Amino acid sequence: MTKAEVIQVIGAINDPSTQKPLSESGTISELIVSDDNKIHITFGFERAQNQQFVAFQRELIRVLKNDLKFDGVKIDYKEPDEKVMPDGRFIAVASGKGGVGKSTTTIELAYAFARAGKKVAIIDADVYGSSVAQIMGITKNPPQAINRKILPFIKDGIQVMGCDLLLAGNDPVLWRGPMLGKMIQQFFTDVAWDRDIDVFLLDMPPGTGDVALDVQMMIPQCEMLIVTTPQKDAAYIANKAGLAALNLGHQIIGAVENMSYLTCAHCGERTYLFGQDGGQAVADQLQTELLAQVPMKTANNKEEIDATFDEIVKKISF
Numbered sequence: 590m591t592k593a594e595v596i597q598v599i600g601a602i603n604d605p606s607t608q609k610p611l612s613e614s615g616t617i618s619e620l621i622v623s624d625d626n627k628i629h630i631t632f633g634f635e636r637a638q639n640q641q642f643v644a645f646q647r648e649l650i651r652v653l654k655n656d657l658k659f660d661g662v663k664i665d666y667k668e669p670d671e672k673v674m675p676d677g678r679f680i681a682v683a684s685g686k687g688g689v690g691k692s693t694t695t696i697e698l699a700y701a702f703a704r705a706g707k708k709v710a711i712i713d714a715d716v717y718g719s720s721v722a723q724i725m726g727i728t729k730n731p732p733q734a735i736n737r738k739i740l741p742f743i744k745d746g747i748q749v750m751g752c753d754l755l756l757a758g759n760d761p762v763l764w765r766g767p768m769l770g771k772m773i774q775q776f777f778t779d780v781a782w783d784r785d786i787d788v789f790l791l792d793m794p795p796g797t798g799d800v801a802l803d804v805q806m807m808i809p810q811c812e813m814l815i816v817t818t819p820q821k822d823a824a825y826i827a828n829k830a831g832l833a834a835l836n837l838g839h840q841i842i843g844a845v846e847n848m849s850y851l852t853c854a855h856c857g858e859r860t861y862l863f864g865q866d867g868g869q870a871v872a873d874q875l876q877t878e879l880l881a882q883v884p885m886k887t888a889n890n891k892e893e894i895d896a897t898f899d900e901i902v903k904k905i906s907f
């Protein structure tokens with residue numbers, strides 16, 4: 590007996606979850622007929638404790654056993670998992686070593702995308718040192734849920750979720766492999782992101798590792814931006830991280846050299862504090878563009894920093 594033949598017969602039975610015949614309800618998630626004349630049906634709704642449900646199940650089993658002559662009948666009920674990746678562009682912000690300003694860059698970039706009229710979300714996937722919420726001044730209240738999905742935190746219109754926000758006090762540093770992967774997956778499929786998000790920015794852990802691999806598997810189209818500082822050692826490690834990212838199949842869209850120079854508030858002259866070659870060297874090695882040299886942040890150069898990031902967004906918007 591084929592699937593179609595089974596559905597034709599059981600199709601007349603009324604589905605208690607939708608009050609429609611099974612032929613119309615679309616609630617049969619899976620139907621397997623095995624060679625030894627057994628049938629396994631999974632319905633996409635939960636088992637209920639009411640008369641209607643009991644009558645439905647009794648009638649179904651009667652038809653399958655008596656009319657269709659199956660020797661074995663197994664029925665499961667399971668709400669379908671809505672493991673759907675959100676739409677939008679994904680940009681992972683990565684660095685070779687910690688402390689080069691990867692989180693700061695992610696956040697500045699988010700604000701620049703927002704200024705350009707884009708709806709932005711940040712995922713702080715830096716399991717070893719989540720700092721996005723801290724830097725953005727988001728209070729780490731326990732996350733709220735809606736429809737069994739976690740609500741993202743929102744600051745200045747930017748939606749945010751991260752390890753520290755999700756776990757509220759539990760330290761993910763000890764997490765390895767599959768558990769880490771599961772958390773990264775949760776960021777995409779279990780958070781109630783607005784449907785019209787244009788850009789997801791991912792603050793990645795420094796270096797290369799499991800998270801980069803997980804991200805690549807879950808979002809093969811994810812682009813990557815490498816942050817470095819001008820110093821030779823930072824550039825060297827950024828290169829290694831970039832090359833590893835390329836090996837994983839990530840598309841690198843550019844390099845950013847952070848903390849490049851200090852601008853004199855009076856004469857506008859730039860002083861390059863740590864040399865000038867790190868960012869360009871990384872871009873050359875990874876055959877990508879040096880998108881910007883970001884100045885040192887001071888108490889009164891917000892405009893200069895904003896303009897630098899607006900320029901980056903222009904370059905990578907296509």
Ligand SMILES: Nc1ncnc2c1ncn2[C@@H]1O[C@H](COP(=O)(O)OP(=O)(O)OP(=O)(O)O)[C@@H](O)[C@H]1O
Pocket residue numbers: 684686687688689690691692693694715718719720795847848849883884885886887
């Ligand atoms: N352009 C800048 N000018 C001045 N200070 C900066 C700049 N960029 C980042 N910083 C400072 O450098 C420190 C490290 O920045 P940030 O946390 O963004 O780095 P990170 O690479 O994400 O670090 P980690 O890997 O530890 O998370 C912070 O104190 C931040 O304020």
